[in-house]
Amino acid sequence: xxxxxxxxxxxxxxxxQSMTLQCTQDxxxxxxxxxxxxxxxxxxxxxxxxxxxxxxxxxxxxxxxVSRSTTEDFPLRLELAAPxxxxxxxxxxxxxxxxxxxxxxFFGPGTRLTVL
Amino acid sequence: xxxxxxxxxxxxxxxxxxxxxxxxxxISGNEYVYWYRQIHSQGPQYIIHGLxxxxxxxxxxxxxxEDRKSSTLILPHATLRDTAVYYCIVRQHAxxxxxxxxxxxxxxxxNP
Numbered sequence: 508x509x510x511x512x513x514x515x516x517x518x519x520x521x522x523x524q525s526m527t528l529q530c531t532q533d534x535x536x537x538x539x540x541x542x543x544x545x546x547x548x549x550x551x552x553x554x555x556x557x558x559x560x561x562x563x564x565x566x567x568x569x570x571x572x573v574s575r576s577t578t579e580d581f582p583l584r585l586e587l588a589a590p591x592x593x594x595x596x597x598x599x600x601x602x603x604x605x606x607x608x609x610x611x612x613f614f615g616p617g618t619r620l621t622v623l
Numbered sequence: 624x625x626x627x628x629x630x631x632x633x634x635x636x637x638x639x640x641x642x643x644x645x646x647x648x649x650i651s652g653n654e655y656v657y658w659y660r661q662i663h664s665q666g667p668q669y670i671i672h673g674l675x676x677x678x679x680x681x682x683x684x685x686x687x688x689e690d691r692k693s694s695t696l697i698l699p700h701a702t703l704r705d706t707a708v709y710y711c712i713v714r715q716h717a718x719x720x721x722x723x724x725x726x727x728x729x730x731x732x733x734n735p
Contacts, residue, residue: 511666542725549710549725550667597666611657612723614666 511615519621520588528583530598538601539581543594588622595619627711632730641698645711648692655714658696660707701733
């Protein structure tokens with residue numbers, strides 16, 4: 508299994524440009540997440556999904572959109588890039604268990620985004 | 624949501640045990656303690672989790688106090704590759720909510 512893969516690894520955007528960060532997992536996990544991590548800080552949740560067709564906002568959703576048309580894919584869309592969105596973006600997935608007993612998240616390698 | 628407090632940084636000699644403390648005094652009865660680590664520039668990696676009993680796996684041991692207000696992650700024989708930021712997280716529990724609230728973690732430096 509490849510686990511969680513993310514593309515691209517690096518990207519530089521100009522202010523106002525748009526882009527989609529891709530995330531794919533091959534573990535048949537129903538939960539998927541997008542985080543951002545600013546330098547020296549912990550991760551902040553942007554959006555998450557509990558299954559295909561279902562998404563919900565996290566702590567910092569403004570400026571982003573997501574969709575979940577398949578179990579495997581969970582792309583993150585930036586519509587009008589701003590310098591404040593310069594960050595490292597991590598995608599993660601986990602398997603939901605009915606009683607919530609342990610659902611460790613598996614992370615991708617990250618996308619380093621710079622908005623100038 | 625229960626919050627966690629961890630020391631900002633710690634040092635450990637290679638081959639020795641690394642003991643990383645975490646305070647979570649407001650933890651509620653159905654919240655689990657999770658530990659992740661993040662090696663520089665990589666995605667976080669799950670280490671271990673527990674509710675109230677001590678837990679051990681191939682990577683580490685987790686000791687949770689009887690009152691559950693604190694815990695310690697133990698890396699029994701630290702290697703240079705264990706140098707990373709270690710995050711102690713109390714998992715928010717509300718129905719289907721599986722969100723993890725990340726703090727700043729402890730930066731562990733394993734020295735030769």
